[in-house]
Amino acid sequence: MSDTAADSAGTGRADSDGNASYGHKPFKRSRSHFADRITADGRDGWPVQAGRYRLVVSRACPWASxxxxxxxxLGLEDALSLAVADPIQDDRSWRFTLDPGGKDPVLGIRHLSEAYDARERDHPGGVSVPAIVDVPSGKLVTNDYQQLTLDLATExxxxxxxxxxxxxxxxxxAEIDExxxxxxxxINNGVYKAGFAxxxxxYEEVYEALFARLDQVSARLADRRYLVGDTITEADIRLFTTLVRFDAVYHxxxxxxxxxxxxxPVLWAYVRDLYQTPGFGDTVDFDHIKRHYYEVHTGINPTGIxxxxPDLSGWTTPHHREELGGRPFGDGTPPAAAS
Structure with a gap:
């Protein structure tokens, strides 16, 4: 995703000061510049269509996660193909060095910035993930991380x-949005505001706000399995992607x-419950997460060590949250095992 302090867990093209600027200038997250939507009726010119689009992510990035x-x-794997970027960027942005020949096999590009530039030259902001690219034209469609997942769920x-x-x-x-x-x-933004203070x-002000909100969320979850209602919703997904990174990098x-x-006790059991739910933990790559944050943010961690x-064995231990009731998938079913 993107911000004016060059949040590299999302933004790939840093500002003129590069990665060394992290922690040395005020943090402000910018709005996504490319906010087109892919919808059932195609009102923005991008109709939902199986196989037409490619989702570009980094497994390091909580927003992409x-x-x-x-x-x-949602079982969209066959309809929406996936490109995974290297967790370590260069000065041209997120790169496809995990793929043979250093090119994405579907888009045929080496850097995500090429899809951005195909859409708009000299665009403001960074090159961020998640991003959806139109495969036939090679152009970026959207990098609106806030709306993207809502549209996957509803459009x-x-x-x-x-x-x-x-x-x-x-x-x-209304309750989910609140x-x-x-x-x-x-929380999602708060950890960054603390880290880049x-x-x-x-730093102290955002630290206090972060832990006050975590305490509030913990109290909310003490007697309910999920944040809103008795099933997993978008709210749980957004909290999970920050909590799963907490001890490994944010702490x-x-x-x-x-x-x-x-x-x-409450938050640790809650996040383990989600981690052990099909569709959550099987998307997490702690190696990508740790290498990205500690190697890219040289202004905070100049040694790159x-x-x-932490020890990851606790993630699969019993959480006992099922005792609170709730139905993870409502009237539906879990996704098939990850391939």
Whole structure:
């Protein structure tokens, strides 16, 4: 995703100061410049169509990870192909060096920036993931990370797998939106504001807001399995992608160290419950996550040393959240096992 402090867990093309600028200038997340929507009626010129589009992600990026989880839960793997970028960028942005020959096999490009430039030369902002590219033209369609997953849930329904859950149920949307707004401001964004803070007072203020919101969410989840209603919704996906990275990178690298997530009984059980749910943990790559944050943010971690910990064995231990009831997929079914 993109911000004016060059949040590289999302943005690939840093500003003129490069990665060394992280932590040395004020943090502000910018709005997505390319906000076209892929819809059932094609009103923005991009109709939902199986096989036409390619989702580009980094498994390091929490914003892109939302799309990975949604795509799995909804069973869109055959309809929306996937490109995974290298967790380490160069000065041209997210790159496809994980693929043979260093090119994405479908788009035929080496850098995601090529799809951005095909859409608009000299566009403002960075080159961010998640991004959806139109395969026939090679042009970027959208990098609107906030709307993208909502549209997968509501506009792509004709291509959902049988038994796909309703991740954004209409009767609960107002409550989901309210919960997600606080989580976005103080948790999803809050860890970055703490990690990229350029002064002590700025850091302390966002640190306090982050943990106040985590405490509030913990209290909410103490007697309910999911954030809104009794099934998984978009709100759970958005919280999960930050929580799953907390101990591995945010606790130490971003100085969000009041306590580890593993020391929070409710949140630790909640995130393990989701991690062990098909469609969540099978999209997570801790190696990509750690190497990206610790190697790319040289302004915060100039040595580039990647820590060996934390121990990951706890992620598969019993969580007992099923005792609270709830139905993960509602009237639907889990996605098929990841290939």
């Amino acid at each position: 939302r799309a990975l989880v949604s795509r799995r839960l 792509w329904t004709a291509l959902h797998r049988p038994g796909a859950p309703d991740l954004y149920p209409e009767p609960l949307r 919960v997600m707004e606080g989580i976005y401001r103080d 350029s002064g002590q007072q700025e 130490g690298h971003f100085k969000c160290n009041r306590n580890k997530l593993a020391e929070e 990647v820590p060996l910990g």
